Every structure is written in structure tokens, then in C-alpha cells.
Amino acid sequence: xxxxxxxxxxxxxxxxxxxxxxxxxxxxxxxxxxxxxxxxxxxxxxxxxxxxxxxxxxxxxxxxxxxxxxxxxxxxxxxxxxxxxxxxxxxxxxxxxxxxxxxxxxxxxxxxx
Amino acid sequence: xxxxxxxxxxxxxxxxxxxxxxxxxxxxxxxxxxxxxxxxxxxxxxxxxxxxxxxxxxxxxxxxxxxxxxxxxxxxxxxxxxxxxxxxxxxxxxxxxxxxxxxxxxxxxx
Numbered sequence: 761x762x763x764x765x766x767x768x769x770x771x772x773x774x775x776x777x778x779x780x781x782x783x784x785x786x787x788x789x790x791x792x793x794x795x796x797x798x799x800x801x802x803x804x805x806x807x808x809x810x811x812x813x814x815x816x817x818x819x820x821x822x823x824x825x826x827x828x829x830x831x832x833x834x835x836x837x838x839x840x841x842x843x844x845x846x847x848x849x850x851x852x853x854x855x856x857x858x859x860x861x862x863x864x865x866x867x868x869x870x871x872x873x
Numbered sequence: 874x875x876x877x878x879x880x881x882x883x884x885x886x887x888x889x890x891x892x893x894x895x896x897x898x899x900x901x902x903x904x905x906x907x908x909x910x911x912x913x914x915x916x917x918x919x920x921x922x923x924x925x926x927x928x929x930x931x932x933x934x935x936x937x938x939x940x941x942x943x944x945x946x947x948x949x950x951x952x953x954x955x956x957x958x959x960x961x962x963x964x965x966x967x968x969x970x971x972x973x974x975x976x977x978x979x980x981x982x983x
Contacts, residue, residue, distance in 0.1 A: 791969050793969060793970070793971070795971075795973075802960075802973055802974070802975045802976060803916075803960065803962075803973040803976075804973075805970055805971065805972065808968055808969050808970060810969065815968050815969065816967075816968025816969065816970050850915060850916070852971075854969065856969060861906070861918050861921060862906075862918075862969075862971060863918065864908075864915040864916045864917070865915060866914070866915050867915055
């Protein structure tokens with residue numbers, strides 16, 4: 761089975777712009793979770809989608825949003841970018857039916873200038 | 874709230890054993906994961922503990938005590954390629970959510 765894929769892998773934006781990141785889960789997985797990883801804060805949970813519905817959300821401002829499509833692919837959007845949004849954004853997929861391992865994609869490294 | 878603590882950094886010699894401790898205080902708990910993350914790469918799954926006790930997988934073992942809010946990851950016969958960050962994460966089934974500790978950077982020296 762192909763693993764979790766994320767595009768783009770690297771991105772440079774300027775403050776005030778917006779960005780959309782994409783995640784394709786492992787085939788058959790219906791849950792996609794998004795995480796932000798920074799040196800200072802570590803890995804922090806953003807939100808989780810299952811069958812096109814957001815089931816859980818972390819403590820991030822409303823500038824961070826996401827969605828999931830019928831094929832389980834997910835996108836996250838960050839509007840009005842700030843310097844502090846520079847991070848590695850990771851998505852993880854799992855079947856979504858219970859206690860299963862989450863498998864991470866390679867991440868999108870975002871740099872905000 | 875969630876509080877997950879693990880040491881920031883550990884150094885060990887090739888061939889030795891290292892134990893990485895993780896303590897947690899969380900409002901919900903369904904299990905504990907350990908992930909390995911090499912610099913610049915994604916976390917990869919190492920182990921998952923639901924019940925108390927030791928789970929062994931080759932050179933890596935993980936232990937859980939739910940009553941004490943404590944887990945450890947044991948790395949035996951250390952190899953240079955084991956130099957990485959090790960992340961413990963508490964899993965809550967409601968919302969399929971992982972809450973991570975800050976990670977422990979392990980440096981293996983020859």
C-alpha cells in the first residue's frame with residue numbers, strides 16, 4: 761500500500777498571505793489528522809476529519825481550517841499568515857474506527873517571511 | 874488538561890541500552906504510543922501500549938503503568954542509526970487524538 765502523501769513538501773510565503781496544504785491518506789483510511797511541529801512547541805494537534813466531518817479540534821486560532829473530501833483526501837488552510845506559522849505541518853491517517861495507529865506523511869515545511 | 878513529560882536529551886554509547894521515561898497526566902486515556910523521528914523526517918510508529926506491562930519488539934520494548942501514569946521505551950543494543958527523537962503520545966479514542974510529549978533526542982556515540 762502506498763503511504764501517506766503530502767503536497768507540497770516545501771513552501772515559502774510572506775506574512776498576510778494564505779496557504780493550502782494537501783494530504784492523501786493511505787488507501788482505505790478514512791481519518792486524517794493534522795499536526796503542527798515547531799522546535800519550541802513540539803507536535804501539536806490541529807484537527808481531525810473522518811468521513812468529511814471534523815470530529816476534533818485543537819487550540820489553534822480560526823485562521824487554521826481544514827476540510828475532507830469524499831475520497832478521504834484532506835486539505836488544511838491557513839489564512840493571514842504570521843511569522844509564527846513557520847513550521848512542519850504533518851498529517852496522519854488511520855482507519856478511524858477505534859484505537860488504531862496513526863501513520864504520518866512526510867510533512868510540508870512552511871516558511872513564512 | 875494534558876501534561877506529558879519526557880527528558881529533553883539523552884546520550885548513550887553504541888551497543889548499550891537506553892531507557893526513555895514518559896510520565897503523563899491527562900483527562901482521558903485509551904493508550905500510549907511511541908514514535909521515532911529522525912531529523913527532517915516524519916514520525917514513524919514504534920509501539921502502542923493499552924494494557925499494563927511490557928511489550929517487546931526486537932531491540933525495542935515499551936512498558937506501561939496506567940495507575941502510575943508512566944511509560945518507558947527501552948532501546949537495546951544501540952546502533953548509530955538509533956540517533957533520533959523519540960516521542961511519547963497519549964491517545965484518546967474520542968476524536969482520534971494524539972497528544973505528544975516534547976520528545977527525547979537520543980544521541981548514540983561510537
